[in-house]
Amino acid sequence: MPDGLQQTTSESDVPTVPDANRGAEEPAVPRRGFLKFLLSFSVVSSIAMTITPIVGFLAPSKAANAGAGGKVLAGTLDTLPVGKGAVVAVGSKPAIVVNTAGGVKAFSAICTHLGCIVLWDEAASNIVCPCHDGRFSPATGAVLSGPPPAPLPQLTTVVEGNDIFIVTG
Amino acid sequence: MATDTRREERLWGPLEWAESRLHLGPFIAALLHVRIPRDAKTFYLGGITLFLFVIQVITGTLLALYYSPTPGSAYESVLAITSDVEFGWLIRSIHHWAANLMIISLVLHMLRIFLQAAYKFPRELTWIVGGGMFGITILFGFTGYLLPWDQRAYWATTVGTEIAGAVPLIGQPLLLLLRGGPDVTEATLSRFFGIHVLVLPLMLAGLTALHLLFVHQQGLANPKRPEPRPGRPGPDLTTEKTKPFFPDYVLDELIAWYAVMAAIVILASLFPAGLEAKADPLLTPEHIKPEWYFLGIYELLKYVPRDVGIIGPMVLVGIIILLPLLDRNQEVRPRRRPIALACAFVLLVGLGYLTILGGR
Numbered sequence: 001m002p003d004g005l006q007q008t009t010s011e012s013d014v015p016t017v018p019d020a021n022r023g024a025e026e027p028a029v030p031r032r033g034f035l036k037f038l039l040s041f042s043v044v045s046s047i048a049m050t051i052t053p054i055v056g057f058l059a060p061s062k063a064a065n066a067g068a069g070g071k072v073l074a075g076t077l078d079t080l081p082v083g084k085g086a087v088v089a090v091g092s093k094p095a096i097v098v099n100t101a102g103g104v105k106a107f108s109a110i111c112t113h114l115g116c117i118v119l120w121d122e123a124a125s126n127i128v129c130p131c132h133d134g135r136f137s138p139a140t141g142a143v144l145s146g147p148p149p150a151p152l153p154q155l156t157t158v159v160e161g162n163d164i165f166i167v168t169g
Numbered sequence: 170m171a172t173d174t175r176r177e178e179r180l181w182g183p184l185e186w187a188e189s190r191l192h193l194g195p196f197i198a199a200l201l202h203v204r205i206p207r208d209a210k211t212f213y214l215g216g217i218t219l220f221l222f223v224i225q226v227i228t229g230t231l232l233a234l235y236y237s238p239t240p241g242s243a244y245e246s247v248l249a250i251t252s253d254v255e256f257g258w259l260i261r262s263i264h265h266w267a268a269n270l271m272i273i274s275l276v277l278h279m280l281r282i283f284l285q286a287a288y289k290f291p292r293e294l295t296w297i298v299g300g301g302m303f304g305i306t307i308l309f310g311f312t313g314y315l316l317p318w319d320q321r322a323y324w325a326t327t328v329g330t331e332i333a334g335a336v337p338l339i340g341q342p343l344l345l346l347l348r349g350g351p352d353v354t355e356a357t358l359s360r361f362f363g364i365h366v367l368v369l370p371l372m373l374a375g376l377t378a379l380h381l382l383f384v385h386q387q388g389l390a391n392p393k394r395p396e397p398r399p400g401r402p403g404p405d406l407t408t409e410k411t412k413p414f415f416p417d418y419v420l421d422e423l424i425a426w427y428a429v430m431a432a433i434v435i436l437a438s439l440f441p442a443g444l445e446a447k448a449d450p451l452l453t454p455e456h457i458k459p460e461w462y463f464l465g466i467y468e469l470l471k472y473v474p475r476d477v478g479i480i481g482p483m484v485l486v487g488i489i490i491l492l493p494l495l496d497r498n499q500e501v502r503p504r505r506r507p508i509a510l511a512c513a514f515v516l517l518v519g520l521g522y523l524t525i526l527g528g529r
Contacts, residue, residue, distance in 0.1 A: 060350040087451050092352060094451045109451075113475060115331035116324060117453040130455040131328060132471045149475050 071158065071165045074106065078162060085120025085127070085138065090166050095155055096120060096127060097164060098138040104159055106166050107141040107152035118152065127152065200385065201415035208410070209389040210285070213425035214278035219377065220426045221271040224433070225309075226370060228264040236316065238362035240355045243318035244447045251444060262437035268310060270433065272462050275306055283492075283513060286501035287390035290398060293493035295383040298376055300490030305373045307462070312365040314460060315358060323448035325459040326361070327353050328467070335479050352450070395501050458527065465520045468527030485516070 074088045074097045085098035087109050094109035094117050107127070109117050116131035126144055127136040134146030141152035156167040180188060188194055235254055237246040250257040279299065282288055288296035315326040330353065334344030349356025390396065391409070412418070445454075459467050470478040488495065500506055 058346055060345050060348075060356065089451055092354075114328045114470065115334075116328060116457065117451060119453075119455075130453050131324075131457055147471055147475065 071167050074157070074164045074166045076162045076164060077104075077159070080104070080164060083122065083125070085122070087117060087119065088166075090155070090168055095166055096152075097157070097166070098127070099164075100138050102139055104157045104164050105138060105141075106155040106157045107136070108155065109152075111148055112143075112150040112152065113146075113148040201419070203385070203388065203414045204411035205389045205414050205418060206391040206409055207412050208391050208393050210281075210392065211389065212277070212281060213422050214274050214281055215384075216422040217425055217429050218271055218274045218278055220429060221267045221274060222373065222377070224267045224430075225264065225271065228260050228267065229366065229370075231260050232264060233366055236362075238316070238358055240318055240358055240448070243316065243358060244444075247317045247319075247444060251442075258441050259437060262441040263433055265442035266433050266436045266440075268313065269461075270429065272306060272310060274429075275303055279303065280513075284503055284510075285390060285392035286395075286503075286506065287392070288493045289496070289499065289501065290396055290493075292383070292387055292390060292396075295380060295387065296493050297490055298380045298383065300486075302373060302376045302380060304486075304490075305369055305376065309365065309369050309373070310460060310462065312361040312369065315353075315361045316365065317444055318358065318448045319445040320448055320452075320454050321445045321457065323353060323450065324453050324457045325463075326357065327453075328457075328459065329463070330357070332466075332470075332479055335475055336483070337476065337480070390501075392501060395499050461524065461528065464527035465523040468523045 072088075072090045074090070074095065075086060077099070080086060080097060080099045082099050082101060085096060087094050087096050089095075095106050096109040096118055097104065097106045098120060099105075107118075111118050111129040111131065111134060113129065113134050114131055116129050118127045118129045118134075118136065120138075121128040121135075124135070125138065127138055127141075128134070129136075129146070129148065132147050134148040135144040136142065136148070136152050137144055141154050143149075143151055158165045158167055232250060235246055235250045235257070237243055247261070250261055252258070254260075282296065282299070311326075311329055315322045330344055330347050333347055334340045336343060345351065347357070347360065348354070349360050458464060466478065466482050469482070472478075473481070496509060498506060498509070503510055
């Protein structure tokens with residue numbers, strides 16, 4: 001059947017090339033190849049046409065990525081005297097605020113190892129992750145021990161009167 | 170054959186009615202009336218895994234009738250299923266235990282195939298498809314774990330997606346895709362619910378059909394001799410002792426299913442699925458642990474750099490799935506495959522040790 005088709009094609013519809021180097025019955029337009037190309041193009045473009053909106057749909061919206069901006073009240077010097085620390089919400093993100101001898105410090109409370117929320121270990125005077133016991137310095141956020149690969153990102157704090165604010169954005 | 174003909178003649182009325190229109194008899198006979206090697210010892214593990222998947226589909230569908238996939242109501246709906254809905258605790262506990270047993274039976278099934286070298290020629294594709302089914306089953310566990318929206322669920326998912334996010338090159342887009350944003354939120358819950366109840370069941374059902382088709386086409390492997398290759402001299406198969414798949418093997422399999430069902434009901438009754446405090450995105454509970462089948466990797470991440478702890482297991486899984494293409498030894502008897510068996514032994518002992526360490 002394919003042979004028959006080939007013959008019909010070359011004999012009837014397709015113009016031939018009067019070139020001595022090529023067979024007189026060879027089609028100038030490789031119709032079968034062209035149709036295969038069209039078919040492949042249709043298949044690829046159909047797949048792309050289907051996948052593109054799906055991937056776009058699945059990608060989170062920009063609103064979901066937007067963080068909170070501005071100045072957020074994180075506590076007071078009464079609730080957080082020197083030597084104390086607490087986890088507070090800053091927008092949708094958790095932060096840990098520690099009142100150290102060197103001043104009030106704040107860091108992202110998301111452990112850089114596997115995303116658990118760190119805690120203030122008052123007895124050891126450092127920040128600890130409950131998942132794999134990673135420990136961080138309350139002064140700089142640097143890793144003291146354990147598997148975390150990076151320090152906790154530091155946040156800007158402002159003390160106004162008795163209030164402690166974390167500045168974001 | 171004469172017996173079969175008589176059986177067809179005595180078909181039950183409605184079946185006779187359907188058969189006279191659909192002519193499915195030869196098709197069903199081709200599926201059932203095959204012979205399997207008497208030496209083949211399957212321990213019914215593949216069939217048990219299939220049975221557990223069916224239980225999951227049934228109990229999962231029932232749970233979905235009451236479950237509400239939003240952070241505001243997911244926890245409360247699971248609480249209501251457990252305490253208010255008639256037999257809700259039982260359905261949920263069966264779903265919980267069948268999930269765990271499904272992973273155990275699947276691992277044992279793969280181990281059996283490995284020990285009997287049934288992944289070798291001509292069953293390479295059956296093993297690879299089975300590897301895909303194992304991956305989907307693990308994803309079932311991972312996505313289903315979040316749905317109760319309790320502390321354990323929330324933090325196991327946070328850590329799990331964080332691990333996915335640390336995969337080189339594709340990590341961050343993968344994390345955003347899984348979570349539906351940078352954090353585990355209601356977007357994550359919706360995605361996990363959709364994946365758990367729609368995407369994964371369809372994928373697993375499709376791969377199961379393919380897997381069974383391959384098994385049917387190739388028959389069960391004989392663990393005592395390699396499969397004869399085309400054009401090469403092989404053993405005389407006419408002397409091989411066989412037994413009928415139906416009813417002999419099917420009956421044994423049914424008995425195994427009943428035993429498994431009894432075990433699930435006992436486990437569900439004695440150790441019903443629990444629920445911890447509602448998820449709190451600001452408080453990671455102390456000594457938080459993932460489900461037991463992730464404990465090994467979770468513990469490994471404590472001792473090795475994060476990239477190593479993530480890429481290592483991925484490479485290992487890749488090697489296991491592609492094992493039939495990597496293992497060129499044609500021998501099937503365990504004592505003639507010392508290297509393969511030693512590797513498996515070291516892997517199992519290592520994983521078991523890490524799991525026990527993680528569980529303490």
